[in-house]
Amino acid sequence: MFSLRHLLLLSAASLGLFLPASVRADEKPFRQTIDQEIRAAWQRENVKPAPRSSDAEFLRRIYLDLVGNIPTYEETQQFLQDADEHKRAKLIDRLLDDPRFARQQAAYWDLTIFGRSPPGGEVTRRRDVFQKWLEDKFAKNEPYDVWVKEILNAEGSTAEVGPAMFYAQFRNQPEEAAMAVSRLFLGTQLQCARCHDHPFDKWQQLDFYGMAGFFARLVFVESGNANQRVMLVGEKRTGEVMFSGPVTEQVPGKKGTPVKAKFLGGTPLDEPAIPAGFKDFEIKGAKAIPKPDFSRKEKLAEWVVAPENPYFAKAVANRVWAQYMGRGLVHLVDNLSDKNPPSHPELFDLLSQELKAKKYDLKWLVRELVNSETYQLSGRGESTDAAPRWFERARVRPLTAEEIMASLRQATLHDLTVKPGDKTPNVGSEYFMRYFGEPLNGRGDFQASLNEHLFLNNSTNLRQMIQAKKGNLADMLATSKEPVEERVERLFLTALNRQPRAVEKERFAAHLNTAGQKPEVLVEEAIWALLNSAEFRFNH
Amino acid sequence: MKSPCRVREHLSRRAFLKASLSVGGAAVANWGGLFNSTSIAAEAKKQGMRCILLWMNGGASQIDTFDMKPGRPTGGPFRPISTNVTGTQVCEYLPKLAQQTDKLAIIRSMVTSEPDHPGGITSMHIGYRPEVTIAHPELGAVIAKYHGKPDADLPTFIRMGPTGNGGAGFLGPEYQPFSIGRDGRLPQFSDPYASAESEQRRGDLLRVIEDGFTQENKADPFGAHRLAKEKAWKLLKSKGIFDVTKDWPKAKERYGDSDFGRGCFLARKLVEAGVPFVEVGHDNYDSHADNFVCHKANMNQLDPAWSTLLLDLQERGLLEKTLVVWMGEVGRTPYINNRAGRDHYIRAWSIVLAGGGVKGGLTYGETDIDGKTVKDKPVTEGDLFATIYSALGISPRTKHMVGTRPITVAPERSVAVTDILS
Missing domain, CATH: 1.10.3130 (serine acetyltransferase, domain 1)
Known part of the structure; x- marks a missing residue:
């Protein structure tokens, strides 16, 4: 597998289709790499692309994608009559600086993370504090890895600390938290491995319960009034996930054995032993939750965003690509797996490498994507797919x-x-x-x-x-x-x-x-x- | 390529044509068998069959209805009564139905796989165990496809009350259920404020825009959007049929004055008007406590509604074309818990078929003396669906391509209960 891939890379490079990221980055904007790779696939697959979008098509599309609203009559007239050949790039720059851009991005990620009916009942129904926090991150264009780490490390009250809302969905459900974190931030589907070793993928039940172990010590105290329920999120020093084998072998009374926390596809967590005679605090009625001397979620947060994490950059690169291009280079968007290869392997690698090199600057990525010719193709054409596999026509969403x-x-x-x-x-x-x-x-x-x-x-x-x-x-x-x-x-x-x-x-x-x-x-x-x-x- | 399709079939086929792709473990739909070269309805061996599903939400108790165990510790307080079929007894609170038992095929040997509500509701609507990777269509969607008229004004899959949760699955948007209230009321916003002329004018304008747009923009979602708009208009044209206020005062004397009775009455009118599938929900049988109070009250509504429905269908000559299915997602435990309740039970329970395609006046399968296990002839949910499809002239082996996988409408290993097919 590796050697074949290597060969492909070499031959692609010798044909001059692309150069290593380090060389290329200084020479041309990434949007050109996108277009080259996409075009190469059209040729290879014998696909006929749609023409370039009309100005009107582009205008409505970019407004909706960047600021979540259509342009006004005046904005429309002004843009359609503008003779400047760089008017699209200029409009993109202007919209990326529009305060509505941060709001639109926050809305997209909020919906991605929570969906329309998140678990957690009244606590997670209204998420103003979280949404405001996220909007602020986008307004400042704070690197993605920084704010994801904050989410995974969150503690405190959902009424005061934005990211605390994330864990509030998973009260006493470490398994659900493990699935959500793996899916959202690592692009990995673990749910099959909950009940049995994954039939197609490499994941085994112990991978699943190993990840769940990181969330087994989260504790929750609910308070607030009828108007707004509030969750206080914290962590204990003790507590384990129990594993009792495949679901088909379960019988009443079977308890299972504790599973060590283990990084997905990696090593077990190295953690100091719990001191003899240690007694955890009583959460019942707690007003604040003391920090434990060793935090599992902190270790997990560090591992998720670490440069050597094999999934993190790929997952976000694929997600943002799909946000604008309609489908992931890996499709479905959060199903990165050896069994589900990307449609454009070289581009997929370059995209995640480059995003990492740019220190997870999502605004950079968005700007490159929407400036590409690929994004700016017309929606007209014969393909009936909402989002064509070879990106030969604009997606419909x-x-x-x-x-x-x-x-x-x-x-x-x-x-x-x-x-x-x-x-x-x-x-x-x-x-x-x-x-x-x-x-x-x-x-x-x-x-x-x-x-x-x-x-x-x-x-x-x-x-x-x-x-x-x-x-x-x-x-x-x-x-x-x-x-x-x-x-x-x-x-x-x-x-x-x-x-x-x-x-x-x-x-x-x-x-x-x-x-x-x-x-x-x-x-x-x-x-x-x-x-x-x-x-x-x-x-x- | 020339095909003998009707125009409408052809349009929808083009609109919903999808590439066959298998992605990872997840199969992507191509809207099933719309690729078929013969017209869809011709594939069914019988024409114009209909089905009414009486859905006992929460799961009705077999021992308190059709598989009684008088005198046993599991028997409970209800007494059996004789029916118009010699040797078959039913619960004393189903007296009217007892006079229609010659129409019923009672299966007493259901053995299913999903013990809880969501899973049971899914599997007893799709005939399969729920799967993450394949969205199986519900019974109603399959029947809508094979027995619905594509150009009908009325929806082809109508559901009263929120019960099934599978929808059209991989069969695609054409066969989505149309949900109305448990009492048959139409959804919110079904009353137009615009006059007929105004509706006509704005509709014409919309078609002007759509026509221009469609010429150049071919993606599936646009077609799905237009289809839904056309369906909304059609519904408004035919919505009179849902209004039973005039007939109901008289009908309720026979169907019983309940939402369920009203639903059964409307279901009769709908199948009369050619709707191939109607589901009527009856709440709520989930009697973990006070099972007998709950079941007595429910049967008081069930008995007149169901028996009158069968009689009315027969009088109109519709019964032989209309299969009436009585079931829920689970049965209930033989043992009675300490709150006088019965819990979920899937190892030995009953469902009842009547009318189109099945023999009446028989029972199939048998449970032991306490109703704890099936002694003979177990029937799984897959077998049941194979039976239902066979009764309606749809081969259980009818395949749809989902990605690259051929999926049969009833599970591969399922077997139709031919003993009860007519």
């Missing part, structure tokens, strides 16, 4: 519930109807969460929901945004004295960030001129149509 809400407000100019000083109205976020919160099934495919469309068709939540109200788009279009074609243009540029096609212009103009109907009714119908399109529903 459903907007998140948050992106939909933000984009609907933006597209309808809803917030202009709110008087200055008024509280931002809730447009029905609980419904948006319910109907748009989990658009993908367990395998990452979009699952269309009938309920989503019933909501869009019939709810007053959307209607309040598309009915004419002083200051909003419907009002503007209904009362405008502009020629009808110009009003149609404004409608399309505001809601879909592009010019209408000829047939659209004609049909929508005819619609707005329908005899015997009130203009505000016709305008409402027209806006509804745009917001219900697949074009609006997805980032493409």
Whole structure:
């Protein structure tokens, strides 16, 4: 395996496809390496790529990906009319410095880590402190390894210490914590090894319980009021995970033996013996949890982010790649395994090496990714995959519930109807969460929901945004004295960030001129149509 | 390549065509057998079959219903009564059903594999043990596929009450369940504020945008989005059928005035209108305490609803086309715990089939004198699903390609209970 890989690397290098990272890094931006590697695979696989995206396609895509909202009418017009050949790179730089970038990244990672319904009940339902903490990390562009280490080392109250929320999901469930840490930060699926040695992969049950051992000593004290439950997270000096063999051999009363904490695919943890006669503190009713003289989670945190950890850099490189490119170089994104090789092995290695060399600067990585020609391909083409394997066409991803809400407000100019000083109205976020919160099934495919469309068709939540109200788009279009074609243009540029096609212009103009109907009714119908399109529903 | 598909089949086939990929342990769906070159419905050996699943959520007690053990320590307080089938007795709280027992095929020898609710709910809806890597479709999705009309206005897989959790699995979005309330009420936001003309105008505008977009943008999710929108519109066109307020006052005298009764009544109307699969949930049989209070109350609702459903189907000539399945995710323990409850039990329990494709008036399999073990002819969940599919004219060996793996609708080693097939 190794020698074959070696040969491939050598031959690739001799063909001049790429050079070692140390040489290359000074010579050209990484985005070019990406494009070279992707192109080489197209040739090898005989795949025909899509053309470059139009400016309008790119504009909407990059806004949604970097700041989680569509651009305004003015931003759209300005960008489409800009003749500067570097306007895409300049826009990317501007959006990366936008405060919304940090918020969008925090939202992405928060959702990655917790999902829509995390374990932990009321404690983990609202995560403002964690989200603010994470947003701050992205605003400062703090290296990924630094903040991950903070998460794994977290202790204290979820009301005060942002990262403490992570472990609050896993109260008294060291096995769940082991699976989550392995999956999220090491890109490794351990769940099969919980009940039996993994059938396909190298993981054995003892690997699983060895990892769980690092979390066996976490302790939790719950407090707070009905409004917000709070978890105090800490660690004891004693406590072990018990292992009793394959699940099929379990019988009632079988207790099992304690398992030593062991690094995944590595060595057992070297830890000082517990002093004779040592008695751990009593957690019942504790207001604070004293630090033990030896901390397992601290050792784990050090090992996870250590430069020699074989999984850490690969896992994050693959995840961020997938965030922007639609699928991981290893797919599924957190299933790094010898049995599941990357689609582009050289690129995958270079990507993780380079990210490590750049000290886990995620903003650098994002900038390189979205500046690449690969990212900027059109979404048009014959491939029917949401995210094509060879990246020959832009990926299609459903907007998140948050992106939909933000984009609907933006597209309808809803917030202009709110008087200055008024509280931002809730447009029905609980419904948006319910109907748009989990658009993908367990395998990452979009699952269309009938309920989503019933909501869009019939709810007053959307209607309040598309009915004419002083200051909003419907009002503007209904009362405008502009020629009808110009009003149609404004409608399309505001809601879909592009010019209408000829047939659209004609049909929508005819619609707005329908005899015997009130203009505000016709305008409402027209806006509804745009917001219900697949074009609006997805980032493409 | 020319194919004899109907236009709609063809469209959806194109829209949901997926590359066959096997990734690691996880198989990626290609939306199953949409590659088939013959039309889907023609694959089923019978046409226009339907199925109503009466789902006893929580798991009903076999000893207190269809496999009674009077006089034994496990027997409990209920007494058996005679039925219109000589030698077959059922619980005294199922008197109306006792008069329809000649329609029932009672299986008393269920031996299944998932002792708890989530796993049991999954496996008794998909016919397989739950797997991480393969998303098996539920019974309803398979039947929707083989007996649903692709261009029907009504959904083809309707569920009342939140019970099954597998959905369409690898069969893809076309066969997702449409969930309505336990009492048959439509989901929130089913009442349009827009007038029919307004709905028409905005729909036409939307199609203009979609048509332009589709020309150039071919990815599957766009198609799935449009399909769901079309389904939402179709539903609005046909939603009248869900409104039973006018007929219910009269019908409830026969079906019993309960949500479950109302659900059974609506299920009858839906299969009459051509819906191939309807699931009606009945809560809650999970009687870890006060089993007998719980079961008596439940049977008071179950008895009129179920027996009237069978009668109505028969009167309309629908019974021979409609298989009515009565089951839950688990059975209940023969022994009675110290809270007068019965816990979950999967080593010997009962389910009941009636109508389309099965013989009536028989029992199959037998448990021991206390109901603790199956003495004869054990039936697994896989065997049960093979039986159900066979009764409906769908070969249990029907394969779908999931990645590169051919997956049969019932497990490979399952065997249909041919003794009860008609």
